[in-house]
Amino acid sequence: MNTVAIYARYSTDMQREASIEDQIRLCTERAEKEGWQVAGGYSDHGISGASLLRPGVQGLLSDARARKFDIVLAESIDRLSRDQEDIAHIYKRLSFEDIRIVTLSEGEVNELHIGLKGTMGALFLKDLADKTRRGMRGRVEAGKSGGGNAYGYDVVRRVDANGEAVRGDRTINEVEAGVVRRIFNEYAAGKSPRALAHMLNNDKIPGPSGKGWGPSTINGNRHRGTGILNNEIYVGRLVWNRLRYIKDPETGKRVSRLNDKSEWVIHDLPELRIIDQDLWDQVKARQGALKACITGQNSPGMWDCRRPRYLFSGLMKCGVCGDGAIQVNSERIGCAAARNKGTCDNLLTIRREDLEALVLDGLGKHMMDPALTEVFCQHYAQTMNRLVAEHNATFHTKRIELDKIERDLDKLVQAILDGVPGNQVKSKMNELESRKELLQRQLLDVKEMPVLLHPNMAGYYREKIEQLREALSDETMRERAVEVVRSLIDRIELTPIGEEGKKIPSISLQGRLAGILALATDTQKPPLKDGFDDESVKLVAGVGFEPTTFRL
Structure with a gap:
């Protein structure tokens, strides 16, 4: 009598744990009908078929090497795996041990099933990922969370007038927000991420995961936007799609890759701001100084940049x-x-x-x-006054030109109102508007500079x-x-x-x-x-x- 191992998987996209029992029951009925003896069952609960790092399927392959059964029975091929490479690997491993694969949907599985079904499973995963990302982007475009939650915020759970759940809303958690402010202030004052982690752990403050704090939780990666010190949500700026995640074919684990900035989705959410801009800028300046120390042209390297x-x-x-x-x-x-x-x-x-x-x-x-300071101050003030005068002269020239352009535009608008055909002044108006926009951009962050000398x-x-x-x-x-x-x-x-x-x-x-x-x-x-x-x-x-x- 052939012995059979039953494999069942509850997928995260199905959201029904009872599915495991349903699969096992149907497979058991099939085994009894065929006269096979059930040698054991293997299952994975709530784990995607895109990964082979599942305890159930790993146990199945381990027992296959020991020849504890002759047949593997599952509801369909995609229960074993949805990845083309992984399903081919499982098939080759079991074929080497002379173990057949039988499914309720496809019958006895051969190379043709592996090729076609493996491709279909891969396409299903890609389509599912695209739909998921599309839905997440829609929520982000509406100013809501694109998934997950940041330390310092609570998820708002509510329903709309139709009784439907409204997802993606957040509100500031004042206790955790106080910890975030403390981290930023202490870091700006000179504390290292390691010292900050020790301080928070000594004060018995739970970390984002509910466990202790570590330096990487605080420092993260500046360019990837990870870590408390780099999360722009703290200054009211939601950045989504900064990273993408792909599976490493060697380990089966997900690794992150930085997307091009043109793919980022950014929204301002001032109501979620926790850190004021000056403090954020101080932290970024200190991070930049440490980075320059390590990677500068004549940098001494990481060892000499330590505290x-x-x-x-x-x-x-x-x-x-x-x-x-x-x-x-x-x-x-x-x-x-x-x-x-x-x-x-x-x-x-x-x-x-x-x-x-x-x-x-x-x-x-x-x-x-x-005595030396008096001489220095005299020369310093003279030089700085000259630089400031040159700067302010440029500033005033652009300011005067902008005022004149605005007056000229008003005159052209009045001319149109007085009956002058619009096509006669259109090109001149476009020229003035373009110059106006350029000057406004140049003057946006420019101010008159005094000489700051005590x-x-x-x-x-x-x-x-x-x-x-x-x-x-x-x-x-x-x-x-x-x-x-x-x-x-x-x-x-x-x-x-x-x-x-x-x-x-x-x-x-x-x-x-x-x-x-x-x-x-x-x-x-x-x-x-x-x-x-x-x-x-x-x-x-x-x-x-x-x-x-x-x-x-």
Whole structure:
């Protein structure tokens, strides 16, 4: 007597779990009619036929190798698989073991069934995917969710006047929205995704999946729009179809691919905004700076872009050979080449705590020396005033031209109302309208630029340095303070001076003019924008005021 294994699958597109019992019952009746002995049953509940990674079908193939049955019986071929490659694989595996496949729909299965039915199953899956995407796009075009839900929002469940379920609506979950704001604020202040994950887990805050937080949940992928920090729904912008998912033929698992921007569907949903634009821009700026550090033209790579272990890690250099100065033991700083290679004779070391104190003291007392600062401010203001005047002149010229075009258009409209044939003024109106649109685009984000220079810049700078020194001893503010302090420094050189046997380390500090200006003018970045770049600073960096070097 032939032994038979029954396979049944409940597909996600059928949405009827009772289907499994129906299939098994019909197959059992067929086996009894044929006089076959049922050796066992295999089933997969709620799993698509597009994947072969199903426990039921894997168990079936495993037992087939052990020859526990002679026939596999199913309702139809597409219950075994809807994928052309997978159904051919199953057929070849079972044929090798001399096991037949019989279905209630097709009878005994042969190569012709595999080819035709496999193709039909693949076409069915493609058609189903197209219909599903079409329906999802329709919901997105109406400003509703295209599937799934983001952390910080609740799904709104309601019915319309006809009793039909209305799907795709969301509302802000204020508790989770508070967590989202906290993540953005802490990241903008200098915390890493790993530190944020630890902080949230220590505070017993459940993650999006209901479990703990991980760095990738927060950071995600900036270009793919994944992760809390990259989800544009938090600024009221719904982006759908950014990614597409395809099955890896080697593993059977889905992998994501980034679609071209022309395929994205974007809608503004201001009622769902959680993060204000300034905070979003700060986060994007910090992500961009980290990316530039890793991939820039002269980038040191990921290893050197990591968070510094000590306050001035990576900024210290040997003044003799130019190699890095490192922590040679638990307390002291010295030349790496002298210690590790023996290629430098600078064996002098200095306590790390003393070095940090001297540099911080130098930043406050020497970097913005009042006498030099006065000369610098004079030249800086002259150069910036010239740049601002050129910028504002261009702005006003375009503004005047736009006003004139609007007056000319009004005159042409009045001429038509007075009886002048429209075809006589049509070309002129089109020309003016095109020029008007161009000027409006150019002036959209352009504003008059004042010179942002604090009258007591040196004093204000020293006050900020003192605040930073205090913040360095406060654990809640240290990470951000470290970033600001490091933004003021390009290089710290350690050079031995004095007679042989009595040498002491001399510290040469080179500062970043852009960072100094940012701190001195109380801005997030130096007072350069709307077309002004670092060239503006270079024009005055060496005139009268030399912020780059002094010795301690």
